[in-house]
Every structure is written in C-alpha cells, then in structure tokens.
Amino acid sequence: MQRILERFIVVEGLDGAGTTTQMKALAEAFDQAGVNCHATFEPTSSPLGNLxxxxxxxxVVTxxxxxxxxxSADREDHLNHPITGIIERLENGTIVISDRYxxxxxxxxxxxxxYDKISALNEFPLxxxxxxxxxPVEACLQRIDSRDNGREMFERQEFLAKVKDNYEMIFSDLPSDVTLLRIDGQKSREEITSYIVGKLRERSLL
Structure with missing residues (x-):
C-alpha cells in the first residue's frame, strides 16, 4: 500500500486541459483565504526538470x-529534497498543489x-x-494550436487518445483514501475553479 500524503493536491489532465491555469487559480484561492500553500509543477525547474x-x-533526443x-529522477528530487521538497513542506504544515505528478x-x-515498467519507476507516495x-482530445489540441510555441512531442491526437484511456484505467483503481475530483474541462476556467474550491472547502482545506 502506497503512503498517502495529506494536504497534497495534484492537478492532472491532457496537454491543453488547463492544469497549469487551475493550479495557479487554486494557489490564489488558498492565499486569499490566508492558508499557507506552495504551488509547484512537474517537470520541475531543477536541472533534471529542465533536461x-x-x-x-x-x-534533445533520447x-x-x-x-x-x-x-522519475526529477520526481524523486521534487519529493524528497531536504530543503525544498514536497514532503518537507507538507511536514511543516504547508498545503502543496502540484501541476502534474x-x-x-x-x-x-x-x-x-x-504500464508495469513505468509503475515500477514511480513507486512514490500518493x-x-x-x-x-x-x-476531449480535440479540444486540447485546438487550444495547443492556438498558442505560438507549437506542439511538443506528445501532442498528437492518436497519442493523446491513448493517454486519456490510461488516465481512465489509473483512476478506476485508486485507493479509497485518495479523493478524485473529476471536472468537465470544457466548462469555463471560473466554473472549474469554483467547483474545485467548493469541494476542498467541504473537506475543510479552505
């Protein structure tokens, strides 16, 4: 049984789903409520994450x-760094919100x-x-194409369709101690934030 990290919130979704936008909006909501919060993301801005x-x-090709x-190496450092790591922050009472995990x-x-090989590389706490x-994949790709910086290596329809199926498989088998908040990504940014904030208030985090 993997360890559950209390007060750790992870935002997930396909590329273009709006994970970064919602991570920032949630951090702002915590700040406005006077709750100590740290917003972060993966890949990180460390040398490993930048690679x-x-x-x-x-x-770079590999x-x-x-x-x-x-x-996995970037995540190990992100979690367990003795000064800036997620676990260190959580143990000090800070709520941590991560864009991806x-x-x-x-x-x-x-x-x-x-799946088995990647799972073995990621035996980290939940x-x-x-x-x-x-x-939907199509909506994500439309958003990505509306940006000026082009597509990254995973941002292809066939690939993202497989990723979406994998997410469904992963979330169908979560431990009961992990709460999944699923929200329709085609709602407005404000509606999505409002829904998430409401659910976190129900759990007395906000």
Missing amino acids: VRSVLRKE TPLALAMLF IFSSLAYQSVDCG PEFIVYIDT
Whole structure:
C-alpha cells in the first residue's frame, strides 16, 4: 500500500486541459483565504526538470525509457529534497498543489514503455486529492494550436487518445483514501475553479 500524503493536491489532465491555469487559480484561492500553500509543477525547474523539458521540446533526443527515468529522477528530487521538497513542506504544515505528478508519467510514458515498467519507476507516495480536468482530445489540441510555441512531442491526437484511456484505467483503481475530483474541462476556467474550491472547502482545506 502506497503512503498517502495529506494536504497534497495534484492537478492532472491532457496537454491543453488547463492544469497549469487551475493550479495557479487554486494557489490564489488558498492565499486569499490566508492558508499557507506552495504551488509547484512537474517537470520541475531543477536541472533534471529542465533536461526533461528539453526532450519534450525536441531539443534533445533520447529513448522513451530514458525519458521516463528522467521524469522519475526529477520526481524523486521534487519529493524528497531536504530543503525544498514536497514532503518537507507538507511536514511543516504547508498545503502543496502540484501541476502534474506520477499519474502523468503512468498515463504518458506507459504508451511507449508499458504500464508495469513505468509503475515500477514511480513507486512514490500518493496525494490525498487528485483534480482531473477531463477534456476531449480535440479540444486540447485546438487550444495547443492556438498558442505560438507549437506542439511538443506528445501532442498528437492518436497519442493523446491513448493517454486519456490510461488516465481512465489509473483512476478506476485508486485507493479509497485518495479523493478524485473529476471536472468537465470544457466548462469555463471560473466554473472549474469554483467547483474545485467548493469541494476542498467541504473537506475543510479552505
């Protein structure tokens, strides 16, 4: 049984679903409520995370398994860094919200590397809350194409359809101690934020 990290909230979804937008909106809601909160993201801005981003932007070429290992190494540091790590912050009473976590690796890297192999690389603690922004692949790709920076390596319809199926498989088998908040990603940004904030208030986090 994987350890559950209390007060740890993870935002998940396909590329283009709006995970970063909602992570920032939630952090703002906590700040406005006077609740100590730390907002973060994966891949991180550490040297490991920046290397992952270089691969995603197709600036560095490597194998799918090497990329999965890089994600895992970045996550290990993100969680367990003795000063800035997620676990250190949680133990000090801070709520942590992360834009992506192990579920992204399981959903994305499993397409090329197989679920069992990626799962073995990601035997990390689970968050208490998962916010899943459930958005159709076509809508995500339209949003990505409306940006100026082009598509990253995973942002293809056939690939993202497999990722979406993987998310469904992962979330169908969560421990009872993990709360999944699923929200329609085609709602407005404000409606999505309002729904999530309401659910977190029900659990006395806000």
